[in-house]
Amino acid sequence: MSMLTAYLDEREAELKDHVDLIQKLELRAGERFEADDPLRVEVRHVLILKSGLMVHLYNVIEAVMSRALVQLAQDVSKFHPRNYAQSWFREWIRSSTRVEDGGAPQQLLTRIENASRSLIEDAGWDDLTIRSGSGNWDDKRIGKIVDNLGIRIQLGDKLKREACGHYVDDLSRLCFIRKRRNDLAHGVLTFEEGAQDRTLQDLVDLVRIVASYLRAVVTSFESYAANGSFLVSAQETV
Numbered sequence: 001m002s003m004l005t006a007y008l009d010e011r012e013a014e015l016k017d018h019v020d021l022i023q024k025l026e027l028r029a030g031e032r033f034e035a036d037d038p039l040r041v042e043v044r045h046v047l048i049l050k051s052g053l054m055v056h057l058y059n060v061i062e063a064v065m066s067r068a069l070v071q072l073a074q075d076v077s078k079f080h081p082r083n084y085a086q087s088w089f090r091e092w093i094r095s096s097t098r099v100e101d102g103g104a105p106q107q108l109l110t111r112i113e114n115a116s117r118s119l120i121e122d123a124g125w126d127d128l129t130i131r132s133g134s135g136n137w138d139d140k141r142i143g144k145i146v147d148n149l150g151i152r153i154q155l156g157d158k159l160k161r162e163a164c165g166h167y168v169d170d171l172s173r174l175c176f177i178r179k180r181r182n183d184l185a186h187g188v189l190t191f192e193e194g195a196q197d198r199t200l201q202d203l204v205d206l207v208r209i210v211a212s213y214l215r216a217v218v219t220s221f222e223s224y225a226a227n228g229s230f231l232v233s234a235q236e237t238v
Helices: 002-028 043-076 086-097 105-120 139-149 157-164 174-186 200-226
Strands: none
Touching: 002 086, 002 200, 043 139, 043 174, 043 200, 086 139, 139 157, 139 174, 139 200, 157 174, 157 200, 174 200
16 A cells, blocks of 8 residues: 555545544434533534535645645656656656746756756756646646646546536536635635535535545556656657
């Protein structure tokens, strides 16, 4: 088991514990309590925890994707840049020269010189940094990243429909989580309001689908790296 898979397992278990706590408190919210009982559970307590799960889910998506990109960059960086396929070679040039950062012409020239020297020598090349784009994490952003890298995520028809298909207000489930998290973070919704339209089963399904989607992404990334799919083929030259 890879470190990334183990990390995802831990986070999935964490999410399931969160849902389990909501379920237990939801049952207790229907019980009778004395008005001054310090352990009294009210519906609003459950709603706050449900909204917390939206933030929790988004956190897991962001954390897993960030770690997946770092791990992939480390795997690619073990190989000399001159062996990269065209798209990866360009990514390495962009990363090592930081051409998009601008700066003084002399600084850019120095970075280009260092990159050029790395291509001639057999050691000392810069590690690759993969662009992840800007904005919040959802299936659309992840799709753009993997398309740019040439990685195909093996989702399967059912999981693709569940994770990326229509869910609420023309949003996929991952886009829904991203929007709810932002609405909570920016005060558009209170934590009592953030998930009041979601049933316990809705939350169970969200956790299952998000975890399955992330597992497919992690597996695809790891297979891509293990197969050396980022390396130049016999028919392709840099």
